[in-house]
Amino acid sequence: MKYCKNCLEPSTRPGTEFNSNGICSTCIYSEYFSKNYDEQDRIEILKQQMSLI
Secondary structure (H helix, E strand, C coil): CCCCCCCCECCCCCCCCCCCCCCHHHHHHHHHHHHHCHHHHHHHHHHHHHHCC
């Protein structure tokens, strides 16, 4: 069994993939999301969507 080097997620979890460094896809996405998350932008999108209702 293989484990993520970052969060210890096991390879037995369905859909789990690891990169060449042994990091799971969940950790990769989490790091990408945290670097590219703009809360103010999300608030503006929500306000625009609420005005359409």
